[in-house]
Amino acid sequence: MSLATRSLPRTIGAHAILLTYTVIALFPVILVIMNSFKSRAGIFGAPLTPPTPKTFDLIGYTTVIGQGDFIHYFQNSLVVTVASLFFVLLFGAMAAFALSEYRFRGNTLMGLYLALGIMIPIRLGTVAILQLMVASGLVNTLTALILVYTAQGLPLAVFILSEFMKQVSDDLKNAGRIDGLSEYTIFFRLVLPLVRPSMATVAVFTMIPIWNDLWFPLILAPSEETKTVTLGAQLFLGQFVTNWNAILAALSLAIMPVLILYVIFSRQLIRGITSGAVK
């Protein structure tokens, strides 16, 4: 069968390239998960083989869970990520709506100012942030992390969302105004559902750096109470002895929540509900 848009060699070529890339991208993840189910001797003896009945060992997981606090670390990570995500999306979308919808003096300038953060890494301000947190008594609280991550995520969120908000039909918003809907109702009920796919994109981009971050938890909230998973896993990294079983198990577990959040958001990415609103 030879169709105009398909030829066998090209299909094979494309798939070969994509499969190679997939293998390269997934290799470290699979290696981590595989080895997390092996005994210490198994990990060092044959790191590239899957667990066999001889090398299979759950010691890593029992260590991690037995450590007790790990559940707590997970909770911290989840609270920080979800709360930051919520604020980034809420404030980002509101700012984007204002920038794209209302004409006011300094609109463009404000847009540039809000987008500036994309180019300047927030870590440059670590010292100032730490001083600020010390002064406001927020050191070793999850609030500190949530505030920093919200600030970190906002520029990109505002930038991406304002582009998408511009595409929402003016007629629809005006119809709402004529029907007497408040600007908040127009924003939450008419505009937000229409930009849901772009919100999901922003959510994914925002979520992963937050979940994986080691820097700010280490500096702002290193106490036992507020440790996140990435910081908690450092527990098993010693200067002389490293508990590889536990580290690999902790990392494997840490993948799960982000994976679940990602699946939730990616469903939104696919679903477009704009049809029927305007032609």
Added chain:
Amino acid sequence: MGSLVIENVKKAFGPVEVLKGINLEVTDGEFVVFVGPSGCGKSTLLRVIAGLEDSTSGRVVIDGADVSATPPAKRGIAMVFQTYALYPHLTVKNNMGLGLKQAGTPAPEIDRRIGIASSMLSLEPYLERRPAELSGGQRQRVAIGRAVVREPKLFLFDEPLSNLDAALRVNTRLEIAQLHRRLKATMIYVTHDQVEAMTLADKIVVLNAGRIEQIGGPMELYNSPANEFVAGFIGSPKMNFIDGARLGETAKTIGVRPEHLTVDAKSGAWKGTVVHAEHLGADTNLYLDCEKAGLITVRIFGVYDAEPGATLYATPEPGKTYRFGADGKTIK
């Protein structure tokens, strides 16, 4: 209960002046059409009336009350948009009822009005559907229904037929005309299509570059245009404009409508060659390159055989030519 007065309304976006002082009076029950080329300010004027844009200066008075500072929902208006602008998450019924619900109308009253509007627009079978499950024509009827249930003082239509295909456009045009007759409501309708303007309007307002060029009934505009712009804009094919000097006239420009020209193979006023012929069945449009008059269009009713390259004589019907001065105004 639906009069509108616009007093010296101006609107500027930054340095760009879109409306340069509009004065207009609409009496109760009138169907007024704003027509003009793209960018003439007709949609902006409609938005100012609706309250979706603030005017830079001037007053908008609906039913004797100055509404210049009143939000859109409180002006007693309803608007139908070009892109339908239905709420995608609501059913047809809720789409129509939302405005009333926001205004605190009791539920039985909302149901009664939806019932009347949906039977008027034959939307009853679709009341529980969402906009995505409707065709283009149905969606536009829902949008019109949403306006009808509000029982507004003023209906505003913003190019409501532009997104429909040709056949549906004629149908919906008819429905809007019938709706106006039944409701006897004041309607303001924006379009760039002069056929819609001519067929629907009691009164046409021709706009150009932020100014009103002429206000009048369809036949008034056709028979006695105030200036060259209106003469060229109303009527299809467009009026022929001929340099007065070439014809030995004192007027700057002479205008003749294509349908007011007759052709003859033997003799006539202007000798020319056929450049192109469009055969439409009911009429034939000939493009003639004349020695005296330049390129002109002639509209002949019925079938007329003319090959490109043939020589024909065109003659304007007596008393059907227009004379325009150097300022573009019609010389009476």
